[in-house]
Structures are given as C-alpha cells and as structure tokens.
Amino acid sequence: MTEIVGREGVLTTPNSLYAYSFDATPILRANPDVVVIPRTTEQLAQVLRLADAHKIPVIPRGSGTNLAGGTIPVEGGIVLNMTRFNQIYEIDEKNLTVTVGPGVITADLHKAVEAAGLFYPPDPGSQRISTIGGNVAQCAGGMRGLKYGVTKDYVLGLEYVLPSGQVLRAGGKNYKDVAGYDLTRLLVGSEGTLAVITELTLKLLPLPETKRTLVVFCEQMVDAARIVERTVADKIIPATMEFLDQATMRVVDEFSHLGLPRDVAAMLLIEQDGPEQQVARDIDRIAQIARKEGAVDVQVAKTPEEGAKLMAARRSALAALSRLRPTTILEDATVPRARLADMVEAVDRIADKYQVQICTFGHAGDGNLHPTCLTDERDREEINRVEQAFEEIFQTALELGGTITGEHGVGMAKLKYLPQRVGEGGMELMQAIKRAFDPNGIMNPGKVVARSARQRIVVNQP
C-alpha cells in the first residue's frame, strides 16, 4: 500500500485506527485495519484493485458526519480517506456548472460559487464540515429542500472508480442526457456501496437577489402544520420552512441567546429568497396566513444578519440538543407533508409510552422530521426502550405513507427497515445491481443491501 500512496498516506497505528473507527452516529464503532489516503484517481484505482484482489473491504469516507453508521468499518478493512480530493477544478459560468473533487467541504463550495454570483442550493446542517462526496453518496438534503430539492437534483455528472480499478464517467455538463440508464442518479445515494466517486460536476443556479426570514410561534403543533399546508396551498413555495418543538427551542436558545419565548409549543422558521419585491410580497402573505391560522406571534427579521442568525441557530439545533443528556440519537423519518402534525403527535405519544425524552425538529416543508432522543448510552435498559420507541416511530411513518429516511440514508442504522420499504423484489434487484458493480462485495460491506440484515439496528451495536 505504501508503494501506491506513499508512507504518509497509510495510517496503521492504534490511535489512528481508533480515530477512524467512528462517525457522527452514536454508539457504533469498529476499527479498520488500515486508513489509506489517496491523492489521485490513479492511486485510488490501484488501491481498489489491490483490495479487490484480496477481497479486503473498502469504506470510502468524507468527513464522517453521517448519522447512519455509513463509514463504520464493521468488517474491518480499509478506510479510504477522500479528504485530499479537495480541489475545485472549474466554475463554468457559461454552462452554470462547477466541477470539484469529492473532498471539497460543502461550505467552501458555497463560498466559492457565491463569490461568482452563483448558487449551489443543497445545504445540509453539517455543511460546515461535510464533504460534497459524502453529500452525493448520501444524497444529503437540507433546509432549502422544499423549493430547491436535494443533492440529487444538482448532480450532472461524475467520475467513479469500480472495485476492479476501472475508471468510468457518467453524465457530464449536459442538462439533458438520456443516453442509456441514468448511472449518475444510481450512484447518488449509493452510500459508498457501489464505487468510489472521484469527481463531480454539479449544476448551479443564479444567486437569488435577496432573502428574508420570518419566525412564527404556535401554541400547538397542529397550528404549525396547518400554516405549512396553507402556505403551500396558497401557491407560495418558500425556500425554507423549518420547525422546532418547544424542547428544541429551549436548548437552541441557551446556545445562541436569541431570546426565544419559552412557553410556545412550536416555532416555524420560514425563509424566502428571490427578487426583492416578490420576496416582500411572499413574506407578507405568509405572515397573514400564519396570523389567520392561529399563530401566537409572527416576527419578520429586520436585517439579513438577523435572519442569518436565526438560520444558524436552527443549524445548530441537533448539536445543541446534545447538551442535555450524554447521548443524542437523531433519527430521520419522513411523511407526506399533509401528515406532518399526525406524525409529530405520534412521536410525542410514543415518547410518553416508552418514557423516553424525544425532541423533534426538522424540515416542515418537506415533511422530513428529526425525532431526536436524549439518552445515556451507559443505561442499557433505557437504550432498549429507545430502540422500541424508534421502531414504533418508523412503523408509524410507513403507515402514514412516509419513508424510513428522508436524507440520512440507510447505512447500518436502517438496514432492518429497508425490506419493508422497498419490498422483497426491490431488495433482490438492489442486490443484483450491487453485484454488477462490486462482484466481490468489497465496497462498504454491511451497509444498505447487506445480505443478512441484523436485528436491533438503530442504536444497538451489532
């Protein structure tokens, strides 16, 4: 291995292996046998060829911020650190595309394209540190999903390397391309189980002229849900519609000192962007709807800075929650928008039933909820109750016509639920596709389409 990537590119000491044995997923941990840091596609192809020949597992890794156990080397092997592929190769202002290495930090990409007056909308809460490669492999969403969609809507083309070492390209700069199966889309959200992505061409938009933020406080969750529904029904699509429940608001406030009220049940954070007049009109209209539909207070951020501060606070929600109890388990269930209030109420009921503390926040506009459980991993009995509560939450989501994950992916965490979501036929087809890319099963084994799904997956260690 050192012959391929040099001595600096191979880490084998106990501390190094331990440091790459986890990602942002709580509780899960497993040591790799080696960490390899390639710098070029050529090096990477050689590493893969070697691994494939010896049937050694390969786990691609960006910044390790995923919450699905996606980068945990459950079967040991090579953790492939992709952070050195961190160049922005080209911002093509004529074609409105950007071509980057997968190791580019999402926020750095935002900065670079915005400096050219352009806009890359996907903005996962982890954008300060997550990589574009990780975003694409997970098909990350974000707060602007309602109006702008998620990562998959922006990937035009990619270069990837198969376990055989073959370097291939799919898509390119064409906005329209129906030549054959859409392998680009197939690789988006493949969670490192098919191939390693080495280059990406992403679609850009013109940077919206202005944006404004509006905060709505509600005494009941159903009011908030209704406001979301009515707004969209009124043919206004805000860029962002986030909600935080009371518990989440308290914690976020403690961290960001925004002076949020303490006695309301929920808060909606709404942002609209676009031409100035349009934005002003939309924000006014949403404020009216909110007041009519029972909001106790509606506030329009006076300055862009004030708006930015509120959005930053929302971004820190998850991490701030972790101040309350030692272990924070964030989950990701999605339901059709119209069932949002039902789902939030179900989560509350389930938390009560199992006597566990669950704070909920999420992307109200997309029906994407993050029920977040505050617990202590040392308390096995409580962890069992947490496990049962989440089990019931996912069942409920499926019953409401929802899905088991909106943006965090399957990884190890949702293995057990995937067959319920896609059916036996779906599973078989997915496994056949996996075999076509990766006949020896070296790519991120134990994730997504693992042949034997484990029991008790969300929180308990296999």
Added chain:
Amino acid sequence: MSSFDMNELLNCMHCGFCLPSCPTFQQTGLETYSPRGRIALMKGVAEGTLPVDAEFEQNMYACLGCRACETACPAGVQYGALIEDARELIEDRKKARKRTSFARSATLKHLFMHPQRIRWGGHVLWAMQASGLQKFAEQTGLMKVLPREMAQMQAAVDTVASPAKRKRRQEVVGPDSTSRRRKELDAPAANRKPAMRVGTFTGCIMDVMFYDTNQATARLLAKAGCTVVFARHQVCCGALHAHSGEKADAMELAKQNIVAFEQADVELIVNNAGGCGAALKEYAHWFKDDPDWADRSRQFVSKMRDISELLAELPPLSFTKPVEARVTYQDSCHLAHGQGVRNQPRELIRSIPGVDYVELQNADSCCGSAGIYNITNYDMSMRILDEKMQQVANTKANLVVTTNPGCLLQMKKGILDAGLSERVQAVHIVDLLNQAL
C-alpha cells in the same frame, strides 16, 4: 491519579463542527489532529481500549490548547478541561515510571515555580543582550548548544529591562492627578468615591520580557483614575503547568496568588496576558471541590479582568497622540475563546486617533505560539505561523496588535521570517494605547 470526566467525553457527539476551526486539523486533515479525534482517543483511554503510551502522548501534545474548538462546539464540550485531564494523566503515568524529560522539568519546575529565578534569568538575559554577548553567542555558534527551537525563537526577543530599572518600580502608583482632578470636578461631592484600588498581575515571563508593558499598564490605569498596586509575593499563574499536565504545581501557584492579592486588598485585579488571564479566571474551577479554597478562589476570579475588559468598564481614556498606521488585531486564543473578550480590544484600538483599522482574516485562529508549543512542536507551529503571516501580509497593515506575550513573540518571529520587518511591527495593545495617551 486523575481520570476523565466521562460525562464530558460523552457530551461530544462527533458532529465534527469543531474540525474547521482547529489549526492542527487544518494543517494535516487528519482525525487524530482534530478535537473530535482527540476526544475519541481520550474516550478510548477512558474505556481502557487504548493505552496511555507515547503515541497518545504525542497526539495530546500536538494540540495547541487554543480552544477554538470550544467556541465552535454547539454541544458545549469543555475541551480545555479535557485536554488538561489528558495531559495530567500522561504526566502522572510518566511520574510513576520516573522518566520526566529534563528540559521540561527544567523549565516548568525549576524556573516557573520560582519567581526569583525568573527574575534572575531576566537579569542574565539583559546582561547578555546589553554586552553584545548574545550576538557573540550567535556568531560563534554557541547558540547551537541550545536546542534548535529555543535558538530560533530567541531571535524575536527584544532587549529586556535592566535590573536597575526593575528596582525603581513603585509598589503603589497613585491615580493620575490630571484625570483625578477632572473626575472630582465631574462627580457631585456626595458620591465622590476614593480611587478604585486595582492590583496588577505582572506575570512571570511577562514581567521579565515585557517589563515596560507592565509599567505601561499601570500608567493607563492611573490615567483612568485608579490606584494601582503591584502586589508582592505574586507568582506565575500556573497556566503552563496546567496545560502540561502538572496540575498540582499549578494549584500550588494559584494558592500563592490568591493569598498575595488578598493581602494587597484590591477591588479588582487586572492582567495583560490573555493566556495568564484565562488560567487566573479558571482558579474557581480548579478549587471547586476544595472547601478551604473554593470560596477564596471564587472571590479572586470575580475580581479578575483583562486589561481591555477593564478599560472598557472604566470611563474612556482620551487618546491625544494620533497613531498614523494601518492596524490589525490578532486575537489571543485564551482571551477570545477562553475568556470571550473579543470586541473590547478592537474598540480600544479603533478609538485611537489616526488608526486605520483592518480586520485580519481568521483573526481568532491560533498563531501557533500556544504557551511553549512553539518550542515543543516547532514544525507544526511554524506551518501555522506561515499561514498566519500570509494573512497578515494580505491586510497590508503596519502594526499587528496582540494581547499576550507568547503571541507577541510569535508575531515578531513570523514577521522576521516572512521578511516583513521593513513595514510591519508587532506590538502589545497596552504599549500601543500608552503611546497614544
């Protein structure tokens, strides 16, 4: 035997938000050089999965202790306390193995524990500088006897104050009569208060290498209407010891300081070194479980102010001598991340007539000085410094203002190495303010 606070370790939820703000992660891109990775390693040690060995030691000491990660962490992880615990654990284990490195113990134990020796060292340094011996040593290669790192750093050291000058220090400096008179005229007779007694924490290295800065601090406070007391029997703040895993020694020093300032009978205590200030403000945390000292240390901490913080609380000084320069400010990590003092120094600098203030990009990211890091981890420190100097050059500033002796030295070294000496100078904020009075 120290051990980790498991709750604090578990508080870290591996979100990675701290990674972009960590200078050593920025340089290496490696998890073991990041706050998240270091916390994970501590967890490994706490669980008994990883040994406290040379590799662990190396990883823990590669951290600057700049605490930028604390500012970035939304989960409120007290990283500073964790890294101190880790190093204490390492040192305890080493003591058990009776293999303390000579250079470390030479500086930490035999120098910093004894104020007379520091002063004496200061005299020797002065004598060397005054007599040209230093130059001689450099030319003859005598300097090579010192470790490369020390030799490298000493190039940035200015001439220190002479023993005679030191002797002339007044122990108590009365409030400046001009400002006193003005204050009395302003205040109605009934609530005219006696001048506030402020103790100055002079610091150990600070008082040797930057004696004049301490004197200038006193002058500023006197101008602001205070009675300034140079408390006797004060000693080193203990920061270096605490950061190097010698907590017991640090606490010993802390006790002496608490006593010294109790005896000085002052309302407030001021310090002008961000690194010392952060440690001084942590005394209450150090003694929280010690019934004899908990209350006394809390009292001490409640009186402690950084000079910029205090000047912002006092009636504003009127600066009369313009400083015509383009000025930028490098935060001291322990002032910004450790004490949360960010605006006050900037406001003070801006209030000087003539100053053209420019913000330094990433001003609150560590310059690589970090206590004795630039000696113990010289190469990493210099990589960080090179980047900092690039940013300094981008500002086109002529003056870089700092608030901590270590940072000031590091800046001076950086300016020398980057060949910027012709047009850029580094200065302690107190000296700049004093110059403008």
